[in-house]
Amino acid sequence: MRGREVPSFYLTMSLKDKVENLVAGALEENPSLFLIDLKVHPDNRIEVIIDGDNGITVEDCIAVSRAVEHNLDRDEEDFALQVMSAGVSEGLTHIRQYKKNIGRTLKVKTAEDKIQGELISATDDGITLEWKTREPKPVGKGKVTVTKEASIDYKDIQEAKVMITF
Numbered sequence: 001m002r003g004r005e006v007p008s009f010y011l012t013m014s015l016k017d018k019v020e021n022l023v024a025g026a027l028e029e030n031p032s033l034f035l036i037d038l039k040v041h042p043d044n045r046i047e048v049i050i051d052g053d054n055g056i057t058v059e060d061c062i063a064v065s066r067a068v069e070h071n072l073d074r075d076e077e078d079f080a081l082q083v084m085s086a087g088v089s090e091g092l093t094h095i096r097q098y099k100k101n102i103g104r105t106l107k108v109k110t111a112e113d114k115i116q117g118e119l120i121s122a123t124d125d126g127i128t129l130e131w132k133t134r135e136p137k138p139v140g141k142g143k144v145t146v147t148k149e150a151s152i153d154y155k156d157i158q159e160a161k162v163m164i165t166f
Contacts, residue, residue: 015077016040019068023048026067033060034096036086044079049086053100056085092160098122105163110156116163117150126153127160 013021019040027033033056036049050056050064065083072079092098092106099122107116108129117131128151134143 015044015046015072015079018072019046019048022068022071023064026064029067030060030063033064034094036090036093036097044077046079046081048081048083049090050083051086051094051097051100053096055100061085088162088164090161092162095122095124095154098127098154098160101162105165107161107163108152108157109159110152111158113150115150115152117148120149126151127157128152 016038020038023035023038027035027050030052032053033050034052036051037047038049039047041047046068048064048068050060052060061083065081068083069081086097092101098119102119102122104119105116106119106127106129107114108127115129115131117129119127120130121128128149130147130149132145132147135146136142137144
């Protein structure tokens, strides 16, 4: 905390606690951003993964990085810092991520099922997916296209990923 009086409790905090506080402060300045993951490895390599309701820019990552880096003393603890956005290949883990992806195709794995469909709603309790499938006609030969829908509670989701189509 250069240029400011350092509170005494700050000196006794672990590196992870310090980083968590600094990241929280940086995210308060931009409420559309939120923390996905924060890891401090034994070699003091710090990884911060953030996301945003409207996506993430390089400037967002730089702002969070500076908020952390400029308030840690390298003479006290040497560290390496990496701030990045949540990647497409990573699964969704926060309700805010589901809400920002309404209208996109998700692949969701539960204990009983694997479903791929369009995310049509995301509430505080769960999501609703919709997809089309071909099923045998009720009468006669052939198949008919039907629209299916599934509501899934967040607690039942083992993994959810956004599917990218080209």
